[in-house]
Amino acid sequence: MNILDFQQDIQQGIPAIIPAKKAIDSTVNHAPKRKEILSLEEKKLALRNALRYFPKNQHEELAEDFLNELETYGRIYMLRYRPDYKMYARPIDEYPGKSLKAKAIMLMIQNNLDYAVAQHPHELITYGGNGAVFQNWIQYRLTMKYLSEMTDEQTLVMYSGHPMGLFPSHTSAPRVVVTNGMVIPNYSKPDDWEKMNALGVSQYGQMTAGSYMYIGPQGIVHGTTITVLNGFRKIKKSPTGSLFVTSGLGGMSGAQPKAGNISGCVTVCAEVNPKITKIRHEQGWINEICEDIDELVARVRVAQSNKEVISIAYLGNIVDVWEKFDQENIHIDLGSDQTSLHNPWAGGYYPVGQSFEASNEMMANNPELFKTKVKETLVRHAAAVNKHTAKGTYFFDYGNAFLLEASRAGADVMAPNGIDFKYPSYVQDIMGPMCFDYGFGPFRWVCASGKPQDLQKTDDIACAVLEEMMKHSPVEIQQQMADNIQWIKGAQQNKLVVGSQARILYADAEGRMRIAEAFNKAIANGEVGPIILGRDHHDVSGTDSPYRETSNIYDGSRFTADMAIQNVIGDSFRGATWVSIHNGGGVGWGEVINGGFGMLLDGSAEADRLLKMMLHWDVNNGIARRSWARNEGAVFAIKRAMEMEPALKVTVPENVEDSIIEGIFSAVKS
Numbered sequence: 233m234n235i236l237d238f239q240q241d242i243q244q245g246i247p248a249i250i251p252a253k254k255a256i257d258s259t260v261n262h263a264p265k266r267k268e269i270l271s272l273e274e275k276k277l278a279l280r281n282a283l284r285y286f287p288k289n290q291h292e293e294l295a296e297d298f299l300n301e302l303e304t305y306g307r308i309y310m311l312r313y314r315p316d317y318k319m320y321a322r323p324i325d326e327y328p329g330k331s332l333k334a335k336a337i338m339l340m341i342q343n344n345l346d347y348a349v350a351q352h353p354h355e356l357i358t359y360g361g362n363g364a365v366f367q368n369w370i371q372y373r374l375t376m377k378y379l380s381e382m383t384d385e386q387t388l389v390m391y392s393g394h395p396m397g398l399f400p401s402h403t404s405a406p407r408v409v410v411t412n413g414m415v416i417p418n419y420s421k422p423d424d425w426e427k428m429n430a431l432g433v434s435q436y437g438q439m440t441a442g443s444y445m446y447i448g449p450q451g452i453v454h455g456t457t458i459t460v461l462n463g464f465r466k467i468k469k470s471p472t473g474s475l476f477v478t479s480g481l482g483g484m485s486g487a488q489p490k491a492g493n494i495s496g497c498v499t500v501c502a503e504v505n506p507k508i509t510k511i512r513h514e515q516g517w518i519n520e521i522c523e524d525i526d527e528l529v530a531r532v533r534v535a536q537s538n539k540e541v542i543s544i545a546y547l548g549n550i551v552d553v554w555e556k557f558d559q560e561n562i563h564i565d566l567g568s569d570q571t572s573l574h575n576p577w578a579g580g581y582y583p584v585g586q587s588f589e590a591s592n593e594m595m596a597n598n599p600e601l602f603k604t605k606v607k608e609t610l611v612r613h614a615a616a617v618n619k620h621t622a623k624g625t626y627f628f629d630y631g632n633a634f635l636l637e638a639s640r641a642g643a644d645v646m647a648p649n650g651i652d653f654k655y656p657s658y659v660q661d662i663m664g665p666m667c668f669d670y671g672f673g674p675f676r677w678v679c680a681s682g683k684p685q686d687l688q689k690t691d692d693i694a695c696a697v698l699e700e701m702m703k704h705s706p707v708e709i710q711q712q713m714a715d716n717i718q719w720i721k722g723a724q725q726n727k728l729v730v731g732s733q734a735r736i737l738y739a740d741a742e743g744r745m746r747i748a749e750a751f752n753k754a755i756a757n758g759e760v761g762p763i764i765l766g767r768d769h770h771d772v773s774g775t776d777s778p779y780r781e782t783s784n785i786y787d788g789s790r791f792t793a794d795m796a797i798q799n800v801i802g803d804s805f806r807g808a809t810w811v812s813i814h815n816g817g818g819v820g821w822g823e824v825i826n827g828g829f830g831m832l833l834d835g836s837a838e839a840d841r842l843l844k845m846m847l848h849w850d851v852n853n854g855i856a857r858r859s860w861a862r863n864e865g866a867v868f869a870i871k872r873a874m875e876m877e878p879a880l881k882v883t884v885p886e887n888v889e890d891s892i893i894e895g896i897f898s899a900v901k902s
């Protein structure tokens with residue numbers, strides 16, 4: 233399809249004539265059938281909801297088709313409306329429309345649905361099994377049409393994938409405001425999502441899926457590398473010759489062995505699914521596959537003594553690895569787990585002692601037995617981990633709800649106080665105190681021209697800014713600066729781009745602002761085309777998630793969500809091009825509130841003004857909250873931020889002496 237046809241297709245929105253049905257394309261990865269959740273009356277409601285997008289004279293024909301989809305897939309995707317043009321992030325000037333900002337959003341939406349990027353592109357799922365951009369193809373078509381006709385004095389309002397419409401606003405307001413899965417808290421159980429999603433009234437946006445800010449595996453490789461590197465620093469051990477044991481070679485977990493290699497250790501990663509294991513091997517994300525546990529033991533001993541930098545996939549259950557390494561006295565330095573325990577009963581975690589096929593069969597035909605087996609496995613899994621940690625292994629939860637589900641299964645994972653877990657989450661010990669508390673988080677940008685040379689130029693600009701900043705950085709953040717300079721220098725060589733010309737980099741508020749300012753200047757000088765800024769929601773300020781992003785908050789406020797809500801509101805009136813706020817993401821529906829933004833830099837003076845105001849808030853909001861929770865690094869960071877910006881005045885905590893608190897209670901007792 234040529235550009236003109238593509239533009240016309242976008243502008244027509246919903247086709248006037250019902251298109252022919254599309255055959256299922258078996259070369260594309262499809263979402264599993266969703267669980268049967270609707271009653272007969274609710275199915276009728278789902279159909280009424282779906283048909284309201286179409287003129288009356290089409291209802292009869294479409295009703296039959298949509299009911300068929302509902303029965304077959306558990307959802308109505310409106311598959312016949314999937315466009316025929318190729319789905320990818322086109323150069324920004326190929327999009328039709330009146331607003332450059334709206335075109336930037338179209339580019340990012342198409343990137344999230346690119347077949348090379350999205351997990352289940354036909355079901356509009358970008359990642360994480362259920363991270364949706366839209367609920368159906370009509371929402372996609374209508375949204376693209378609105379974006380193609382809007383001006384810079386309108387804002388498009390998105391309710392969980394549904395474009396409610398264009399509302400008058402003003403030039404520095406966001407062009408799009410996205411909410412995903414926002415429900416009344418008492419109706420936020422997993423089955424509430426299943427039902428509302430099947431009815432077509434809510435969706436799980438994950439983090440960067442429903443906010444159009446996913447950039448493929450690069451983001452996770454970077455974050456995982458930072459975690460593994462800092463994990464070894466935490467235990468004061470060199471990665472060389474040290475052993476990292478974990479599991480999962482899926483969408484995000486697959487980054488672990490690559491990160492292990494970049495860090496320079498020996499990695500063993502168990503995976504039960506032979507197909508995924510083979511793919512990761514072919515992609516070069518793991519070096520070797522071992523199918524026999526005794527062979528694995530022998531291979532690991534050699535790798536440890538030769539101090540090899542190597543990643544080995546064990547095709548089998550992770551519990552077998554932990555148990556066998558205990559019997560054989562193989563010392564594990566760093567241990568974790570990245571099976572999908574946010575989804576334990578539907579394929580996220582496989583029971584030990586069963587083949588992959590037998591487990592899948594049991595899951596579908598005997599779900600209760602499957603649940604029992606999963607719980608038994610979790611108990612064994614935790615017991616084996618406990619034996620290793622007693623011998624000195626450092627184990628951390630990797631944001632996959634391992635400790636939460638293990639505790640629910642009755643495993644021995646609770647701390648003596650019965651409230652906390654025995655082991656930290658990676659945010660508690662690593663990411664929180666070493667990165668987030670200082671404002672370092674996953675800043676990212678996309679070169680909207682689509683030109684690799686623009687990305688190369690922006691890498692050089694970012695590197696020069698960081699090197700300049702590092703000359704004057706306080707000692708507390710020197711390590712982070714050095715890690716990121718090293719990352720950006722190796723980025724081109726590591727060939728991390730999948731989909732749009734994007735880059736991720738951990739930077740603090742000052743770094744983000746200075747890099748963005750330099751980009752805007754380069755755009756103004758004609759050195760590069762427009763640039764879209766954004767970030768992962770897994771960041772300093774955007775996400776309230778008590779078992780992940782905010783797990784290192786100890787003042788009792790980690791179950792509150794003021795920070796994420798304040799963040800999205802604050803970003804929206806400080807110049808973000810689009811903002812989003814979601815219920816659910818990473819750790820499960822009802823377990824987290826997270827938000828993000830996108831911001832177009834076009835080289836203008838206005839963009840320069842807005843980027844400074846917005847990025848400053850976007851990071852310092854979270855530092856202020858982390859500081860108020862008495863986190864040492866954040867207290868340092870917010871005081872430094874106030875010195876740098878006199879208009880910033882934040883309430884800082886005074887720490888009471890323990891002796892006063894203890895004394896007053898013992899006085900009351902006596």
Ligand SMILES: NC(=O)c1ccc[n+]([C@@H]2O[C@H](COP(=O)([O-])OP(=O)(O)OC[C@H]3O[C@@H](n4cnc5c(N)ncnc54)[C@H](O)[C@@H]3O)[C@@H](O)[C@H]2O)c1
Binds near residue numbers: 485508548572630633
């Ligand atoms: N720490 C982070 O930064 C971070 C980021 C994103 C996601 N996560 C969480 O990590 C988890 C994994 O994400 P993903 O996208 O890789 O999911 P995924 O479902 O694609 O991959 C998980 C893999 O684990 C395998 N597996 C399940 N049980 C196993 C067992 N007992 N032994 C061996 N292998 C087993 C599965 O076959 C699957 O391939 C999710 O819960 C996700 O929310 C963490």
